[in-house]
Amino acid sequence: MTRFLIRRHRWTTVLLGLPILFTPLTVACRPLNTPTSKRPEAVKPTVAGTSIELPTRSGLPVAPNGRHYPLVPVEANSTATLLVGIETALVDPNHDPAEIAQLAHQQQVIYRVLSHQPAVAAAVRDQLPSQLQWVFDQHIAARRSFLAMHRGPASTTLPAWRIQKPASQDVLLKAYRSAATATGIPWEVLAAVNLVETGMGRIDGVSVANAQGPMQFLPTTWAEPGIGRDGDIRDPWDAIHAAARYLVRRGGLKDIRRGLWGYNNSDHYGKAVMHYAALLQREPLTYRGLYNWQIHYAASAGDLWLHEGYAASSPVPVSVHLKRYPHSAPPQRAKPN
Incomplete structure (x- = not known):
């Protein structure tokens, strides 16, 4: 039987799952209520700064x-102070929309780094307000679930690939x-799948298993009766609806984890998707942050x-x-003075 996205080298392993093999250069970030006069020059925001001061250096x-x-x-x-400011801003409907993309990327990198640093992650979590500890736990658990899927060099x-602006x-x-509405599969699950498969459509290309489009369909699966329905495998609307139908076919209405297993034969994959879906279910405005990852x-x-x-x-x-593209590399840790 042809299975949808059954392959070892999936785009998910690249976008969200593989280990971070470095420690980025980090600089002190002042608490948000620290007077500007006490702020070190090294952390002054540079290009496209936000009202939340982000760590930087020249x-x-x-x-x-x-x-x-x-x-x-x-x-x-x-890190905890910075994360409180970011998480609060991302779900504040009155926060300046022009700042969301930069804040979301900062949020994303924080969780990617902390997922590899259990002791530091625990210390950061302890300093978060209780209402944000649950949010923190979902992000870290999702990242670690993806990391658990993969080993090797x-x-x-x-x-x-071509990295494009998504819809x-x-x-x-x-x-x-x-x-x-058409299938009964929660919208939050579909958004989470779209996120982990292609960054909500940012990745444009064909995987090693020939999976294509924003929801990563194999053409053979797309051609199955009732799945692609003569739509465009690369069109977001068609692909998202086809993914919902596929999850139904794989048993997602009775057990969404079962449906996700059909999408990717890994319990870790299903757990990670459901952590992101849970974030969206509790606070729908989480979506605009994830969209900008x-x-x-x-x-x-x-x-x-x-x-x-x-x-x-x-x-x-x-x-x-x-x-x-030297900007692509994580900055190296600063040498001690």
Whole structure:
């Protein structure tokens, strides 16, 4: 029987699952209520700053969007303070929409880093208010579930991908909810699957198993009666509705974990998707943060950020990529004075 997305080397392993093999350079981030006069020059926001002060330092290479790779504070208390500000802003309907993308990327990198640092993660969690500890737990558990799926050396090449701007938040949300109404599969689950498969459509390319489109369908599965329904495998609306129908076919209405197992034969995959779905179910505004997460590829040189607009028609050696896009590499830890 042809199974949907049954393969070892899946895009999910790249976007959210592989280990981060580095520790980024981090600088102290002042508490949000510290007077500006006491702020070290090194943490002054640079290009496209936000009302929440983000850790930075001069000289970092920047992406085409004018931003550098997000840094994570060294101290647990500074990371906790930063995370409180970010998590609060991302679910505040009155927060400036222009700041959400940068805050979301900072949030994403914090959780990616902390998922590899259990002791630091525990220290950060202890300093969060109780209402944010649950949010923290969902993010860390999701990341660690993906990490548990994969072992082995990191890749020395980058795939032949194009990283594109996804369909708008409103268009995707309408598709998730329409598919949920049509099938009974929760929209939050569909959004979570779209996130972990292709970063909500940012990855444009064909996987090693020939899976395609924003929801990563094998053409043979798409062609099954009742799944693709003569739609476009690359169209977000068609693909999201097809994914909902597929989850129903795999038993998702009786047991959503069973449906997700059909999507990817791994309990870790199902757990991770459900952690993100739980975040969306408790607070729907979480969606706009997740929507703005960037594509990271865990390679031999670290957790490389592939910006929107990146394009490669064939696999690229990591060393070649970094010469062209130095902003893609996680900054190295600062040497002691």
